[in-house]
Amino acid sequence: xxxxxxxxxxxxxxxxxxxxxxxxxxxxxxxxxxxxxxxxxxxxxxxxxxxxxxxxxxxxxxxxxxxxxxxxxxxxxxxxxxxxxxxxxxxxxxxxxxxxxxxxxxxxxxxxxxxxxxxxxxxxxxxxxxxxxxxxxxxxxxxxxxxxxxxxxxxxxxxxxxxxxxxxxxxxxxxxxxxxxxxxxxxxxxxxxxxxxxxxxxxxxxxxxxxxxxxxxxxxxxxxxxxxxxxxxxxxxxxxxxxxxxxxxxxxxxxxxxxxxxxxxxxxxxxxxxxxxxxxxxxxxxxxxxxxxxxxxxxxxxxxxxxxxxxxxxxxxx
Numbered sequence: 586x587x588x589x590x591x592x593x594x595x596x597x598x599x600x601x602x603x604x605x606x607x608x609x610x611x612x613x614x615x616x617x618x619x620x621x622x623x624x625x626x627x628x629x630x631x632x633x634x635x636x637x638x639x640x641x642x643x644x645x646x647x648x649x650x651x652x653x654x655x656x657x658x659x660x661x662x663x664x665x666x667x668x669x670x671x672x673x674x675x676x677x678x679x680x681x682x683x684x685x686x687x688x689x690x691x692x693x694x695x696x697x698x699x700x701x702x703x704x705x706x707x708x709x710x711x712x713x714x715x716x717x718x719x720x721x722x723x724x725x726x727x728x729x730x731x732x733x734x735x736x737x738x739x740x741x742x743x744x745x746x747x748x749x750x751x752x753x754x755x756x757x758x759x760x761x762x763x764x765x766x767x768x769x770x771x772x773x774x775x776x777x778x779x780x781x782x783x784x785x786x787x788x789x790x791x792x793x794x795x796x797x798x799x800x801x802x803x804x805x806x807x808x809x810x811x812x813x814x815x816x817x818x819x820x821x822x823x824x825x826x827x828x829x830x831x832x833x834x835x836x837x838x839x840x841x842x843x844x845x846x847x848x849x850x851x852x853x854x855x856x857x858x859x860x861x862x863x864x865x866x867x868x869x870x871x872x873x874x875x876x877x878x879x880x881x882x883x884x885x886x887x888x889x890x891x892x893x894x895x896x897x898x899x900x901x902x903x
Contacts, residue, residue: 658821682716
């Protein structure tokens with residue numbers, strides 16, 4: 586808001602009968618798209634720094650991807666007709682945001698989350714600050730999108746329950762994952778001996794390679810992350826909800842599971858060519874987030890382009 590806008594909005598009503606002066610201060614305002622752009626740059630930059638300066642983990646990159654999708658939704662909605670918060674709603678949203686930001690620092694002491702302070706706690710903080718900012722500017726349409734990542738964190742607070750029951754939840758996926766991985770390896774010329782969820786083959790160095798498919802290898806966490814991403818996208822872009830979009834989302838699940846199979850195959854191939862130590866260990870640590878990130882970028886690029894109508898790269902004139 587410029588000084589001219591303030592002067593234009595600020596007015597004084599003098600009531601001669603009551604000898605009272607009433608001054609109406611304009612509500613905070615501004616161009617929603619400009620506010621959304623500034624918020625996006627600051628939030629994504631801070632998240633990137635957070636990821637860079639902490640040891641890289643799979644979940645940090647997941648969270649960064651979720652925030653990127655959230656930011657796309659915020660930027661998109663900021664260019665549409667904006668609904669304004671009522672005064673009481675504005676106060677409530679600001680209070681909730683401030684409380685959420687404060688809670689991010691005490692969530693570990695109260696055992697809602699676990700040490701150390703990580704991307705989960707920072708997501709609570711960032712969502713809280715986002716609620717405060719959009720509440721101050723009364724941008725109702727942007728409140729839900731910026732709150733969704735924190736809702737996801739709260740949902741993941743049930744992760745301990747999942748861990749306690751992970752084996753039986755992922756049990757149906759383990760044999761399927763093992764069979765598909767061994768079949769693909771056989772197609773490319775690597776024959777394996779399978780014993781339940783363990784398959785063994787000889788590397789070109791002559792050393793045996795044994796890989797065990799456990800619950801962590803089932804792809805369940807990738808599927809969970811894709812589910813959160815899909816909820817965020819469909820919540821921010823309701824016009825994209827259609828039967829064809831549901832077909833796309835289904836194919837997204839298939840591709841996400843396929844990316845996990847590709848991860849296992851690449852780990853096995855690295856062991857086949859380079860032996861049981863060295864390269865295979867580095868591939869095992871890094872190939873998962875690389876493959877999954879590439880898949881998410883490709884899938885959501887085409888989804889936004891074909892189903893939402895977002896144009897990322899405009900053709901050059903002439």
